[in-house]
Amino acid sequence: MTIGFKTTSFSMACAVLTATTSLFASAVANAGAPGCGDDHWVSNWSASPTNAIGGVEAVAAGMAVSPVGTGLSTNQTHRVVVTPHRGGEHVRLHLSNRFGSEPVTFTRVTIARQKDGAAVEPESVQEVRFDGGRESITAAPGSDVVTDPVPIAFSAFEPLAVSIYVDRAPSAVTGHDLGNATSFLTTPGLGDHSSDTGADAFARATTRVSFVSQMDVLAPADTATVVAFGDSITDGHVGNDPLGAPRIEGVVDKNVRYPDFLQRRFDEVGREVVVTNAGIGGNRLTRDTPSEFPKFGPSGVARAQADVIDQAGVSDVIVLMGINDIGTPIGVTYEEVVVGYTNLIDQFHSAGLRVHLGTLLPASNSVTHGALSIPPAEPVRARINAWIRSQHLSDSVVDFDAALRDPGNHSILDRRYASTDNLHPNPDGYKAMAAAVDTARLAGNRCSAGAAR
Incomplete structure (x- = not known):
């Protein structure tokens, strides 16, 4: 059963958070040496990150960056499209600042099934949380972060859109250079469009994969x-x-x-x-x-x-x-x-x-x-x-x-x-x-x- 985060009921949202946190604790407990009857996490998609890009190269790719140490506000949303090789109902994401020289904050993140281009299926949009329920997280230079489990139903080879809102531009963006898949960006300064279901805000297309380095699925x-x-x-x-x-x-x-x-x-x-x-x-x-x-x-x-x-x-x-x-x-x-x-x-x-x-x-x-x-x-x-x-x-x-x-x-x-x-x-x-x-x-x-x- 897929549990949705998009609801107007506060009590339902709390129930979802509790269930997801419980799932996370169970998955962590089983991650080291699961028994042969236990579900466990397996990597389902990956795009190995390379040295972060910055300056003119990043600007040419449509990515907002700031001079080192300035922390200039840019308000840009990255919509990264990934295609998992196995279907499932729960995923977790790995976001990378492995090659960054300063911290980067992932202010708000969502995941949804891709509909067409930058548009996503409205009923599939799910909020992504960190550390048991936090909306945002900061990745130190040289580090990766892993999200809480996210309930979303999808099939093998069905594209998923991971939308990452970054309110302050890093000096360089860790990512994978040639994704062989089209992802999307808003123009810098446009604000948080991570929950948008339409494509209008995502005026820029790229085959570079920003920040997302891996997706795991809970599997038998x-x-x-x-x-x-x-x-x-x-x-x-x-x-x-x-x-x-x-x-x-x-x-x-x-x-x-x-x-x-x-x-x-x-x-x-x-x-x-x-x-x-x-x-x-x-x-x-x-x-x-x-x-x-x-x-x-x-x-x-x-x-x-x-x-x-x-x-x-x-x-x-x-x-x-x-x-x-x-x-x-x-x-x-x-x-x-x-x-x-x-x-x-x-x-x-x-x-x-x-x-x-x-x-x-x-x-x-x-x-x-x-x-x-x-x-x-x-x-x-x-x-x-x-x-x-x-x-x-x-x-x-x-x-x-x-x-x-x-x-x-x-x-x-x-x-x-x-x-x-x-x-x-x-x-x-x-x-x-x-x-x-x-x-x-x-x-x-x-x-x-x-x-x-």
């Missing part, structure tokens, strides 16, 4: 999360020109990333597995982002804990990362990449996760990872893939390379699967990647029948 005990961990290929980027500029038509709001297709495979066979996406465009396994490109995020080794291990209900992780290490001048060595993989596998195994290591896709005819790679990336990629196929550190290998390479030239993508930049797959390529995953090798939850853990 046999449900587990598989995290796809990687770079722009996991993130679902499709290049529209030789330099990799994003392709919009046919990709944004279509849910055609390889983790989306993998989710559909699990759904088809009825496995209680949720696939979340921890890809970041431009991300590297061994190196943090250059200061000139903050949107590329910390290295995979550095962000493994926050972006994978800390997700709720995780049992398995699929790692596809390293092409940017060898393709971004000056490329790192084979030995450095192997050390990075070993570090990741050790981190994940120490956390009790099963690790499935993916081979790197070919890209020798691309501009950025072919002609401009220094030293040439292809010989290093071939050597890395040979190591991945022969090593016994990971629990399994996903041979993405074999699934998508050209049969006549193993150094390039099959033309059926390549986007215009010859580096990123097209949607058909992402579907082929999902098909390359041996789902039987993914353990799932310890309560699942036949689970390997």
Whole structure:
């Protein structure tokens, strides 16, 4: 049963708050080691945050920011659209100021089912609370916050709109650069429109994900999360020109990333597995982002804990990362990449996760990872893939390379699967990647029948 917050009855509102607080306490009690008959939280959607944007870049994205320390009032509402991979009736949200240099206050937050564009279904609007009933919360620099449980009924792949009113602009906004989904913003100074059901106030559209880094759903005990961990290929980027500029038509709001297709495979066979996406465009396994490109995020080794291990209900992780290490001048060595993989596998195994290591896709005819790679990336990629196929550190290998390479030239993508930049797959390529995953090798939850853990 879904309990609504929108009511004119004060007594009903109090009852809802009491019920939600009780649910929160129960979920917290079960979060550590739930029994096999208990519902528990599992991550249902994620968008790994990257270094916060500010200044001219933030203004170009339509986000209000203020000079450091001024706390200028801006009164802007962000309406972030997320598409969960599993349906449910109770969620909790993770909001991030992980890369902010000063506190940010989330003054008022709501969640609702998306109707069309920035409009939402009126009967679905729910108030989001913090710390057992508070309307707002302040996230310290470098921190994330988690909301109280929120009652809202929704289906798998049904978009939800998270509206965040920020009355004072931070100096920079933590978020995910390429969401491959359309979100919305009011103009700065327009005030609190977090409860609006119409779209009129949200005049600006963006594919950047502001503040929201994860959504959890309360699910049966046999449900587990598989995290796809990687770079722009996991993130679902499709290049529209030789330099990799994003392709919009046919990709944004279509849910055609390889983790989306993998989710559909699990759904088809009825496995209680949720696939979340921890890809970041431009991300590297061994190196943090250059200061000139903050949107590329910390290295995979550095962000493994926050972006994978800390997700709720995780049992398995699929790692596809390293092409940017060898393709971004000056490329790192084979030995450095192997050390990075070993570090990741050790981190994940120490956390009790099963690790499935993916081979790197070919890209020798691309501009950025072919002609401009220094030293040439292809010989290093071939050597890395040979190591991945022969090593016994990971629990399994996903041979993405074999699934998508050209049969006549193993150094390039099959033309059926390549986007215009010859580096990123097209949607058909992402579907082929999902098909390359041996789902039987993914353990799932310890309560699942036949689970390997």
